[in-house]
Amino acid sequence: MAQAIRIKGGRIYDPLNGLDGVVKDLCVEDGKIVEECQETAEVIDAENLVVFPGGVDVHTHIASPAVNAARALRPEDHRLLCCPRKPGMRSGVGHTIPSTFTTGYLYSRLGYTTVIEAATPPIGTRHTHEELNDVPMVDKGCLLLMGNNEFILQYLKLGELDKIKRYVAWLLNSLKGFGIKLVNPGGVEQWKYGKDVEGLDEKVNHFDVTPRQILQALTWVNEELGLPHSIHIHANRLGVPGNYEVTLETMRALEGKRVHMAHVQFNSYGGDDYLNMTSKAKEMTDYINQHRNVTVDVGQVIFGDATTITADGPWQYRLHKLTGNKWYNYDVEVETGAGVVPYTYREKNNVNALQWAIGLETFLLIKDPWRVFLSTDHPNGGPFLYYPWVIKLLMDAEFRTQMLKRVHKHVLTRTLLPKLSREYSLYEMAIITRAGPARALGLRNKGHLGPGADADIAIYADNTDKEEMFDRAVYVLKDGKIVVRDGEVVQSVPGRTIFTDVPADDDIMNELREQFENYYTVEIGNFPIPLEELPFHQAVPTNRSA
């Protein structure tokens, strides 16, 4: 039983309820936000402090077989950040890929309370949930990789859309997934034959289906099932100069449908090679500004160490060849692939500096903050620990000007960044890090501070240096419990695993039985994950049942 708390006199930024810096008291009882405070409520003096809803990260990689493979591949990363054991808290290590418990503590210190693991292969999802169970302090969910699933490709080849729908429902239901993720649709299947797809209408080996068909089919399924989150897309040809065309084509193919384009920065490049690469953020954001069905997260690049982890196997091979860095390739049976390559982004590198600038252009050129979300595609663009640095770049044009003097000079001529003087306000910051992602994910109790919302609250000390301000929260409340005080975790709470409550029929399971026996390394009976394996969980209804 959580106690009652009154947060007194704080400046509240709650965009979903239209509060822009309004000074008022906030009442918490039994883990929820309520209208009236109890007399006996514990008082948090928030005078001169800024009150935000708890942060919501729409796209991050913190738990999955691939993330764990990255931990194993990078012992050198473990030395850079060490968190010793404290009473009630576990020890842990890792800078770009922290171990599970440490991930939870580090997110919490920043004021984040909900995070979405954006890619888990279905067969690896038991592992993902076991890791998520060990990520404390935050609520978490995972998106299942489906864009290269051979069952789906086979059904698509046969034109059996309804079976895809039933299969997807069964996957989400049995694996406790939150939503549908597509990574390089078609391309990862091609990678199994050493190839990739170049465009949306290229046929995928053996199945004779195109990325366009996969995208459209899974978008249709997503809407038919009424999943709370839209379809979540990592588009084809990520990271390759000239890829903005295929990205625009992807969005055009799904015109009018809800769609989330992940780490769009990595998909906004012009030019034909890395030497003459240019920014196409203008073309991309023009399209996004005109089409209200699209939401994006940016995948901002941070200068320094990163670990690229993605299901996009062919891209990881390219990156390994480009950098000479060590490479881990992972072929996930009939489902997908994955790769891990360590990477370091450098200010003076032409490509890295452009990537950095394109990310910021995307933030600054998208007019509607409700449709662009803060992410570094952790840890692909850089660790989430650097979110405060990104916030400072967005809120402080002067700081951007200083950075422009340090980065590679191509940024000045090949991007619009030097001309952009927009500065995000605290209200807009609350949108892109809280209210917006929560709305796009369809989480009605997250990202706002209205009565009935989960009492996930982050309180910061206002500071002209926004990096310092957001680096450590003064208080963080998770489900009405004070978990962070003065920037340090004071109490470890487990956090819940969020999944979508999709009804599934058993018939499809019987149909799959024979194929499972032929093509999978596990029995179909061992594939579903029973609810008992998620000690703390919360089912989110679909839009159909709501």
Next chain:
Amino acid sequence: MTAQPMEEIVLTFKGTRGSTIPLEADPITPDVLQLKFRPEIERLPLYHGNEQVLLGDFFTVKGERSNQIRVQGDLSLVKNIGAGMQAGRIVVEGNIGMHVGARMSGGEIEIHGNADDWAGAEMTGGLLWIKGNAGNRAGSAYRGSKYGMRGGVILIEGSGGHEVGGYMRRGLIVVRGDVEDHTGARMVAGSIFVLGRLGARTGGGMKRGSIVCFHTPDMLPTFRLTSTYTPLFIPIFLRSLQARGFSVSEVQRARHFTRYCGDMAELGKGEILVCQG
């Protein structure tokens, strides 16, 4: 306060009281100690296994606020001395444990005894002078890192272990005695001089950089013989070492070298020079 001539800090090791658990002595660097008075130095936290202890429990301290440190005693079980140091000078009188001078970026460490593994691993600058023998992986990369030593100088008067200068990126290593296997393995740049004998697979996987040998090593088949010539820089370099007090008397007449380039299984821009007299 008038500026006093800086006196050195003398740390005398009292021993680990029969324990075989190593002592992690990260704070023993000039950068930390030069800001501290004696009582503060004695209270610096060290780790003995998983137990936090105080520096004063294991060392007697003389002197304060100095960037000149002298450490005395058999320190074979004391790790990380001078790790990450940026300036100043440490003199070690006795043997020393692992990671001495690892990641150091400046200053000097002089060891009158043997050093254990990882001496000067991933260092970026400064001078590490080991009067005795060094352990394995001196000046090399830690497991997983892309690059080892990135600058600075390591001088070893005794012998070296395995993988001296592994993954080396820049800098200089000179070993007067013998070394074991994998010298300069996967090095990307930098120079390694070995006056004694070498173990197997010298320069395996090297992309660039130079390994200068005064005894003929077992060459890998992926190295290609290019020429025998008389590089002028080697006598000049050897004279400068001699002038600094690092004895190279047994090879000072070396003039003619056979050059092998490789490793052809990698980029092949590295070279191994083998002295022919």
